[in-house]
Amino acid sequence: MSLLAVGSIAFDAVRTPFGERARMLGGSAVHFALAASFFTEVSVVGPVGDDFGDAEYDVLTTRGVRTDDIEHVDGGKTFFWRGHYDYDLNVAHTDDTQLNVFGDFEPKLSDHSRGSESVFLANIQPDLQLGVRQQCNAASLVGLDSMNLWIDTARESLRRAIGAVDLVLMNDAELRMLTEQPNLVRAARDVMAMGPRMVVAKQGEYGAALFTEESFFALPGYPLEEVVDPTGAGDSFAGGFLGYLDAIGPEAVDDQALRRAMTYGSVMASFNVERFGTERVQSLTHGEVNRRFEEFKVITHLEAVPLELRVFG
Amino acid sequence: MSLLAVGSIAFDAVRTPFGERARMLGGSAVHFALAASFFTEVSVVGPVGDDFGDAEYDVLTTRGVRTDDIEHVDGGKTFFWRGHYDYDLNVAHTDDTQLNVFGDFEPKLSDHSRGSESVFLANIQPDLQLGVRQQCNAASLVGLDSMNLWIDTARESLRRAIGAVDLVLMNDAELRMLTEQPNLVRAARDVMAMGPRMVVAKQGEYGAALFTEESFFALPGYPLEEVVDPTGAGDSFAGGFLGYLDAIGPEAVDDQALRRAMTYGSVMASFNVERFGTERVQSLTHGEVNRRFEEFKVITHLEAVPLELRVFG
Numbered sequence: 001m002s003l004l005a006v007g008s009i010a011f012d013a014v015r016t017p018f019g020e021r022a023r024m025l026g027g028s029a030v031h032f033a034l035a036a037s038f039f040t041e042v043s044v045v046g047p048v049g050d051d052f053g054d055a056e057y058d059v060l061t062t063r064g065v066r067t068d069d070i071e072h073v074d075g076g077k078t079f080f081w082r083g084h085y086d087y088d089l090n091v092a093h094t095d096d097t098q099l100n101v102f103g104d105f106e107p108k109l110s111d112h113s114r115g116s117e118s119v120f121l122a123n124i125q126p127d128l129q130l131g132v133r134q135q136c137n138a139a140s141l142v143g144l145d146s147m148n149l150w151i152d153t154a155r156e157s158l159r160r161a162i163g164a165v166d167l168v169l170m171n172d173a174e175l176r177m178l179t180e181q182p183n184l185v186r187a188a189r190d191v192m193a194m195g196p197r198m199v200v201a202k203q204g205e206y207g208a209a210l211f212t213e214e215s216f217f218a219l220p221g222y223p224l225e226e227v228v229d230p231t232g233a234g235d236s237f238a239g240g241f242l243g244y245l246d247a248i249g250p251e252a253v254d255d256q257a258l259r260r261a262m263t264y265g266s267v268m269a270s271f272n273v274e275r276f277g278t279e280r281v282q283s284l285t286h287g288e289v290n291r292r293f294e295e296f297k298v299i300t301h302l303e304a305v306p307l308e309l310r311v312f313g
Numbered sequence: 314m315s316l317l318a319v320g321s322i323a324f325d326a327v328r329t330p331f332g333e334r335a336r337m338l339g340g341s342a343v344h345f346a347l348a349a350s351f352f353t354e355v356s357v358v359g360p361v362g363d364d365f366g367d368a369e370y371d372v373l374t375t376r377g378v379r380t381d382d383i384e385h386v387d388g389g390k391t392f393f394w395r396g397h398y399d400y401d402l403n404v405a406h407t408d409d410t411q412l413n414v415f416g417d418f419e420p421k422l423s424d425h426s427r428g429s430e431s432v433f434l435a436n437i438q439p440d441l442q443l444g445v446r447q448q449c450n451a452a453s454l455v456g457l458d459s460m461n462l463w464i465d466t467a468r469e470s471l472r473r474a475i476g477a478v479d480l481v482l483m484n485d486a487e488l489r490m491l492t493e494q495p496n497l498v499r500a501a502r503d504v505m506a507m508g509p510r511m512v513v514a515k516q517g518e519y520g521a522a523l524f525t526e527e528s529f530f531a532l533p534g535y536p537l538e539e540v541v542d543p544t545g546a547g548d549s550f551a552g553g554f555l556g557y558l559d560a561i562g563p564e565a566v567d568d569q570a571l572r573r574a575m576t577y578g579s580v581m582a583s584f585n586v587e588r589f590g591t592e593r594v595q596s597l598t599h600g601e602v603n604r605r606f607e608e609f610k611v612i613t614h615l616e617a618v619p620l621e622l623r624v625f626g
Contacts, residue, residue: 017495038625039624039625040624087495088495089495182330182400182401182402183537183538183539183540184518184536185536185537185538186538203519205497206516206519206520207519207531207533209533209536216536216612217612217613218520218533218534218536218612218613219533219613219615220520220522220531220532220533221531223497223498223522223529223531224496224498225496225498225499226496227496244624247624248622248624252622256616257622259614259615259616260615260616260618260622263615286625289625290625293618296615297615297617299529299530299531300530300531300532300613300615301572301615302532302572302573302576302609302610302613302614303569303572303573304610305573305606309561309565309570309573311352311353311557311560311561312351312352312599312602312603
């Protein structure tokens with residue numbers, strides 16, 4: 001199978017209570033692709049400028065990510081984001097955004113990308129998301145992320161894009177904002193009524209919840225003693241989730257497979273935040289991924305009540 | 314076994330987006346006792362005034378709660394709280410607090426209460442909590458709740474009280490505030506360093522997490538489509554948790570028993586919020602409790618990855 005990621009490729013400057021980085025590789029498509037690369041073949045579509053060099057390409061190609069569809073804009077500069085986090089690591093404070101080549105981004109897909117079985121539409125303008133979706137006729141699983149900016153400024157476009165995908169991954173505040181529905185269960189159902197058959201509510205340190213027509217599943221966050229840099233956690237989650245599902249193929253996707261995808265998503269997000277940017281994922285091994293999956297099983301394991309310990313009938 | 318609850322007995326006036334009640338039975342000891350009554354024998358210690366009549370006693374005695382130690386203060390008025398919730402049901406807004414007889418409360422324990430095997434010290438002034446703890450020499454399991462007010466105004470007293478109990482149940486913001494530690498894992502460990510062997514972090518709609526020396530367990534909130542009134546959810550959780558553990562007795566308490574206690578706590582909290590005040594719990598049946606426990610098992614169930622669906626070594 002193969003998986004396509006369309007989104008931002010960036011340089012980030014990030015300061016947290018645990019340190020800072022003046023310039024490091026980032027962007028939604030990058031975090032997604034690195035996480036997904038542990039499961040399947042990933043291609044990245046997104047624009048970069050002259051400042052995006054071999055060192056950055058190497059981070060992706062070392063993990064087997066296909067970079068053929070990364071668009072080099074001559075004379076341009078790569079998208080740049082500067083932000084910081086205070087002790088509440090759930091809230092990113094943006095200090096500077098320079099869209100640069102990302103400002104005029106129009107996704108151009110090669111034949112190979114258009115033939116992808118799975119697609120992740122990272123958080124970009126929703127009309128662009130819809131355009132990519134419509135080009136990917138072979139895709140049987142398309143996921144979409146978005147943000148409050150598009151809910152505010154392009155709500156109808158966003159609804160159209162959502163109507164064309166299988167899966168929406170957004171944080172729970174955004175799901176509530178999009179549907180104007182304070183109850184998360186109802187908000188998720190309202191999103192499914194727009195078209196998607198699955199909704200993932202990302203809940204930061206509290207984990208994530210999966211809503212489908214037939215089922216509900218929730219997974220706590222991994223209990224980390226030190227969250228160094230939350231940037232990219234949501235995209236890493238999406239990478240683990242869609243990467244696993246793409247790898248096993250559509251015939252194998254059932255309720256338990258979706259739960260495993262949720263868990264792999266949580267595993268990848270939990271590693272992502274342990275260090276700045278992509279640093280942790282660059283040194284990550286399959287063995288570590290496996291072990292953390294098993295830890296999630298232990299953390300959430302609940303046995304039935306033994307008969308002798310039932311206290312009522 | 315037997316379980317003692319020391320805390321407030323109140324009349325509440327509550328308004329939420331789903332309706333309001335001008336005056337209904339409430340208070341931490343009441344919500345706790347009604348929830349715990351599904352599992353074990355509970356006694357309530359707390360003060361009431363002349364306005365607390367047969368109708369209120371009946372709510373407790375109908376569920377088998379012992380009311381002998383409820384202290385009737387002649388000429389007094391029962392504690393009264395008025396508050397409201399907006400669409401963010403995680404945040405209670407207090408509009409009026411009349412301590413009344415609760416302002417001079419000094420817990421008086423009968424011999425029966427002093428002999429309780431398990432004790433819940435609901436959210437009252439921490440020196441009073443410590444005094445009760447010291448009277449209950451037979452208790453092998455003592456839990457304590459508190460709030461930001463006591464962290465602000467009586468931190469050293471609270472630390473002493475915490476040092477004398479087995480279990481702290483507080484919401485995660487309070488645990489962070491108490492320990493001045495933004496990371497919840499570290500905050501829980503800091504609380505255990507004060508004495509308790511267990512910490513439960515209550516996380517509202519996101520569920521709850523249990524920390525012990527050896528183990529971590531987290532359970533999502535039950536996915537309710539309608540939360541009518543969150544008042545008393547935390548005390549109902551504590552009632553299910555301690556009620557179950559008291560019922561099975563200290564010899565049967567192991568890691569899996571604690572996980573079941575967490576689940577019964579979540580079950581009781583989820584029912585509590587479905588209607589105003591104690592209304593839902595008054596009509597609740599053991600069958601409903603059982604079924605929701607099973608639903609939690611389904612919601613959180615995660616199987617191992619079948620060999621043929623492993624995508625890496």
